[in-house]
Amino acid sequence: MSRLEAREVVLGYGDHVVVRGxxxxxxxxxxxxxxxxxxxxxxxxxxxxxxxxxxxxxxVLLDGEDIHxxxxxxxxxxxxxxxxxxxxxxxxxxxxxxxxxxTPHQKLLRPWSDTDETAVLSALHxxxxxxxxxxxxxxxxxxxxxxxxxxxxLAQDTPLMLLDEPTTYLDIAHQYDVMDLLHxxxxxxxxxxxxxxxxxxxxxxxxxxxxxxxxxxxxAAGAPSDVFTEDLIRRVFSLExxxxxxxxxxxxxxxxxxxxxxxx
Amino acid sequence: MRVLRIGQLxxxxxxxxxxxxxxxxxxxxxxxxFALVVGKxxxxxxxxxxxxxGIQVGAPADFIVGQVRAPRALTAILVGAMLGLSGAVLQxxxxxxxxxxxxxxxxxGAGTGAVLTLWLIAAxxxxxxxxxxxxxxxxxxxxxxxxxxxxxxxxxxxxxxxIGVGFVAQATTQYLLTRMDVHDAGNALGWLVGSTTGRTxxxxxxxxAVLVVLVPVLLGFARALxxxxxxxxxxxxxxxxxxxSRAVLAVCSVLLAAAAxxxxxPIGFIALVAPALALRTTxxxxxxxxxxxxxxxxxxxxxxxxxQLMPQDLQFPVGIFTAAVGAPYLLWLVWRASRGGPS
Numbered sequence: 001m002s003r004l005e006a007r008e009v010v011l012g013y014g015d016h017v018v019v020r021g022x023x024x025x026x027x028x029x030x031x032x033x034x035x036x037x038x039x040x041x042x043x044x045x046x047x048x049x050x051x052x053x054x055x056x057x058x059x060v061l062l063d064g065e066d067i068h069x070x071x072x073x074x075x076x077x078x079x080x081x082x083x084x085x086x087x088x089x090x091x092x093x094x095x096x097x098x099x100x101x102x103t104p105h106q107k108l109l110r111p112w113s114d115t116d117e118t119a120v121l122s123a124l125h126x127x128x129x130x131x132x133x134x135x136x137x138x139x140x141x142x143x144x145x146x147x148x149x150x151x152x153x154l155a156q157d158t159p160l161m162l163l164d165e166p167t168t169y170l171d172i173a174h175q176y177d178v179m180d181l182l183h184x185x186x187x188x189x190x191x192x193x194x195x196x197x198x199x200x201x202x203x204x205x206x207x208x209x210x211x212x213x214x215x216x217x218x219x220a221a222g223a224p225s226d227v228f229t230e231d232l233i234r235r236v237f238s239l240e241x242x243x244x245x246x247x248x249x250x251x252x253x254x255x256x257x258x259x260x261x262x263x264x
Numbered sequence: 265m266r267v268l269r270i271g272q273l274x275x276x277x278x279x280x281x282x283x284x285x286x287x288x289x290x291x292x293x294x295x296x297x298f299a300l301v302v303g304k305x306x307x308x309x310x311x312x313x314x315x316x317x318g319i320q321v322g323a324p325a326d327f328i329v330g331q332v333r334a335p336r337a338l339t340a341i342l343v344g345a346m347l348g349l350s351g352a353v354l355q356x357x358x359x360x361x362x363x364x365x366x367x368x369x370x371x372x373g374a375g376t377g378a379v380l381t382l383w384l385i386a387a388x389x390x391x392x393x394x395x396x397x398x399x400x401x402x403x404x405x406x407x408x409x410x411x412x413x414x415x416x417x418x419x420x421x422x423x424x425x426x427i428g429v430g431f432v433a434q435a436t437t438q439y440l441l442t443r444m445d446v447h448d449a450g451n452a453l454g455w456l457v458g459s460t461t462g463r464t465x466x467x468x469x470x471x472x473a474v475l476v477v478l479v480p481v482l483l484g485f486a487r488a489l490x491x492x493x494x495x496x497x498x499x500x501x502x503x504x505x506x507x508x509s510r511a512v513l514a515v516c517s518v519l520l521a522a523a524a525x526x527x528x529x530p531i532g533f534i535a536l537v538a539p540a541l542a543l544r545t546t547x548x549x550x551x552x553x554x555x556x557x558x559x560x561x562x563x564x565x566x567x568x569x570x571x572q573l574m575p576q577d578l579q580f581p582v583g584i585f586t587a588a589v590g591a592p593y594l595l596w597l598v599w600r601a602s603r604g605g606p607s
């Protein structure tokens with residue numbers, strides 16, 4: 001079952017067409033990873049799935065209805081997004097930032113409610129930020145800051161969470177922290193997660209469903225073990241690679257077939 | 265956090281923001297009393313308050329306080345609040361602490377409108393000048409908004425278009441000044457430095473009416489404004505209609521600056537400084553609309569009183585005073601920014 005689907009969507013900016021007729025269905029309750037080379041249209045596709053971009057043609061369906069006919073606020077109660085480079089207002093604390101996630105649930109002249117407070121506290125708890133909730137976001141480490149943004153998206157309390165390159169700029173330990181966090185949110189809170197990632201190894205380890213994009217089209221979609229083949233890596237990334245088995249998780253592991261300098 | 269409630273309705277504010285707001289309100293009341301009482305004519309506090317409220321207490325309070333000091337002080341308060349709000353919205357929208365209606369041509373446009381009216385009609389009535397200023401400000405604002413429009417309002421284009429339009433307006437003003445006879449040019453220059461002198465209850469009523477219409481709109485969009493500070497994508501993902509909200513807010517900001525300038529002439533730096541001071545004192549993360557308004561009001565009334573307290577031959581209009589105090593502050597901001605510190 002898919003609450004979120006794109007049908008034949010064509011997307012672009014100005015005269016430039018980026019995504020050329022794509023069909024995707026996001027499996028409910030699973031982690032979906034969108035991978036592909038730079039400029040293949042993966043972030044563009046992600047943006048269209050939360051209504052940040054309207055398709056030239058085709059439709060994005062949320063719960064079977066055209067997302068562009070759904071009110072912005074209503075979309076924001078069902079689908080959350082963590083964009084690639086969000087801006088933290090100067091001097092904002094972790095808790096204040098997380099509280100901003102409640103925006104779509106608030107109404108004019110209605111005060112902060114107990115539901116809001118509970119959602120914020122539980123988001124802080126799931127991201128292990130409770131102890132530093134009063135710290136200033138600008139002063140946190142990269143990993144903590146990313147967790148704070150994820151906590152904001154969590155407080156939004158949407159069944160679907162979309163993340164655009166959530167691990168970029170983080171060191172390897174913090175990358176896996178974020179991935180483990182997303183995995184917990186998926187298993188414990190049954191959130192459907194869609195993430196654009198660059199690291200194929202992470203995609204293979206954490207995603208149930210992988211969408212590989214190339215040249216604005218879907219090159220392959222399915223379980224990591226079906227998608228990550230040597231042939232697909234060659235077609236999508238123009239890279240000769242071997243697909244090994246991760247000794248820890250048994251998931252596919254892509255390594256280049258050539259050594260440094262192109263020497264075998 | 266602190267929740268203010270009326271029945272089902274309520275707003276949530278931070279304790280510190282609330283405390284700063286209350287303090288500013290107290291300061292404002294104090295300053296207002298000071299403005300009503302202190303001056304060449306001796307008036308008791310009690311008489312001054314009653315005269316300001318329109319109760320007959322006899323000479324000299326009826327005229328000095330009722331017709332001169334009270335409207336002048338209230339004009340300063342309301343115009344200061346308008347400038348504070350206008351600047352706060354603009355700085356938040358453009359995510360730039362140096363954005364201010366003084367710099368994006370609106371004030372210059374108002375100046376051109378006023379001087380053009382003085383030149384064409386050669387009447388020195390404050391009302392005709394104000395109407396000319398309002399027309400000038402609205403025309404330049406419309407021009408700036410159109411130039412900044414690319415399906416949505418692009419904040420950076422708003423600033424760049426404003427600077428360009430501002431220069432054209434200023435050149436026009438200066439050309440007009442050279443074409444006027446000396447008496448009219450003197451009047452025009454007097455208006456161009458910005459002043460609260462001679463403002464009447466009608467000015468107060470006009471400023472109040474503009475605020476009564478625009479403040480609720482701004483407060484309604486305050487949450488959208490704060491959310492947009494986190495980037496357009498984040499705001500949209502949090503359910504804010506970015507394009508529509510930005511258009512409404514930009515138009516409100518521009519209208520406030522236009523109305524303020526029509527009433528007093530161009531008064532610099534309040535719109536730049538008040539929001540920054542409001543942010544610093546409330547330590548609010550993101551735009552603080554009402555504190556900015558209160559701060560603007562307190563700053564302009566203080567500046568107005570200070571310029572009146574100067575010895576007679578040193579007295580100058582409040583516009584010059586705010587510039588003299590504001591310019592070093594601007595330089596300080598630039599200096600800090602150039603050192604890579606937080607702005």
